[in-house]
Amino acid sequence: MHVGLLYSRIRRDEKLLLNELRDRGHEVTKIDVRKEQFDLTEPPESFDGLDVVVDRCLATSRSIYITRFLQSYGIPVVNSHETADICADKAKNSLALADAGVPTPNTKVAFTVDSAMEIVEEFGYPCVLKPVVGSWGRLMAKIDSESAAEAILEHKSTLGNYEHKVFYIQEFVEKPGRDIRVLATDGEPVAAMVRSSDHWLTNAAKGASVEEFELDDRAKELVRQASDAVGGGLLGVDLMEAGDDYTVHEVNHTVEFKALNDAVETDVPATVVDWLEAKVDGEQSLAEVSA
Amino acid sequence: MSDTITAEDPLSGEEIELPADVEVGEIIDSPATGAELEVVSLDPVTLEEAPELEEDWGE
Numbered sequence: 001m002h003v004g005l006l007y008s009r010i011r012r013d014e015k016l017l018l019n020e021l022r023d024r025g026h027e028v029t030k031i032d033v034r035k036e037q038f039d040l041t042e043p044p045e046s047f048d049g050l051d052v053v054v055d056r057c058l059a060t061s062r063s064i065y066i067t068r069f070l071q072s073y074g075i076p077v078v079n080s081h082e083t084a085d086i087c088a089d090k091a092k093n094s095l096a097l098a099d100a101g102v103p104t105p106n107t108k109v110a111f112t113v114d115s116a117m118e119i120v121e122e123f124g125y126p127c128v129l130k131p132v133v134g135s136w137g138r139l140m141a142k143i144d145s146e147s148a149a150e151a152i153l154e155h156k157s158t159l160g161n162y163e164h165k166v167f168y169i170q171e172f173v174e175k176p177g178r179d180i181r182v183l184a185t186d187g188e189p190v191a192a193m194v195r196s197s198d199h200w201l202t203n204a205a206k207g208a209s210v211e212e213f214e215l216d217d218r219a220k221e222l223v224r225q226a227s228d229a230v231g232g233g234l235l236g237v238d239l240m241e242a243g244d245d246y247t248v249h250e251v252n253h254t255v256e257f258k259a260l261n262d263a264v265e266t267d268v269p270a271t272v273v274d275w276l277e278a279k280v281d282g283e284q285s286l287a288e289v290s291a
Numbered sequence: 292m293s294d295t296i297t298a299e300d301p302l303s304g305e306e307i308e309l310p311a312d313v314e315v316g317e318i319i320d321s322p323a324t325g326a327e328l329e330v331v332s333l334d335p336v337t338l339e340e341a342p343e344l345e346e347d348w349g350e
Contacts, residue, residue, distance in 0.1 A: 009318050009342075010317040015314075030315070032316055058349070059345060059347050060347040060349065131346075133347050134346060135348065135349015135350045136349050136350070138346075252349075253350070254350055
């Protein structure tokens with residue numbers, strides 16, 4: 001197959017994918033999104049002859065627009081625009097999970113400091129304030145007191161861009177010092193790891209230690225439901241252990257997997273490329289049938 | 292065949308070693324300064340300081 005890889009940076013994750021694709025003899029076109037221009041009707045030349053495009057844009061804004069352009073051109077893209085649009089925004093992400101009946105932390109959104117303060121008081125301390133767009137644990141605030149809440153909300157409303165005036169407030173989940181990252185392809189888990197840290201943020205990007213994790217049936221069920229809720233694709237589903245069950249706090253759409261690949265026995269890029277091959281084969285068969 | 296190649300660190304001017312299989316767009320940590328550098332061309336390998344992290348970057 002001929003795969004286009006959309007990128008703005010080739011990190012180890014992209015390198016693992018590129019090497020796996022090339023080792024299997026697939027043709028790969030790397031497309032640097034910084035150099036492209038998108039017409040309303042005709043795709044740029046770099047996209048000629050591609051069977052599928054894998055979106056590995058680091059910038060959420062680029063990812064959302066390019067996936068939409070590609071769908072308009074009729075070029076298959078992983079992940080879909082709908083999935084990117086939901087996963088890129090924490091409020092849409094939480095709504096999709098709640099709509100699908102997937103357990104997710106209690107969350108409220110407000111647009112003024114006064115309304116946000118009312119939510120904070122209702123949730124009690126600590127609670128968590130997150131930017132609706134962002135990643136790697138950046139700009140997340142665990143609010144421990146009224147004075148901290150007032151200061152953080154004032155800073156966000158004064159210094160932030162308009163997205164920071166969408167106050168996304170979440171109950172604080174008492175997790176056992178770790179959370180679970182599952183890489184899944186259309187809801188099928190590829191591998192999972194726990195991320196442990198003494199810090200309340202357990203992102204691998206924040207230096208959490210990682211270890212392979214074996215999913216039980218309930219976790220697998222939730223991964224499938226969470227994937228379906230956001231439209232499927234190659235996803236990173238984040239779960240926390242909460243009492244006897246799990247709660248899914250978010251689903252990531254341009255998922256990184258280098259830390260996971262180092263932590264688990266599974267060959268992650270090989271399994272992802274297996275899935276990509278099957279997906280392209282499936283779409284081509286479907287196109288032949290309907291032709 | 293060597294597994295490494297050399298290129299000039301644009302920040303320090305030092306010659307630094309890179310894996311021989313680097314490709315355009317790849318981000319490497321400079322062994323001279325620790326800064327993130329982007330491979331902008333091959334043959335010869337040219338490096339530039341990688342773009343700053345932006346707010347909407349992530350997963």
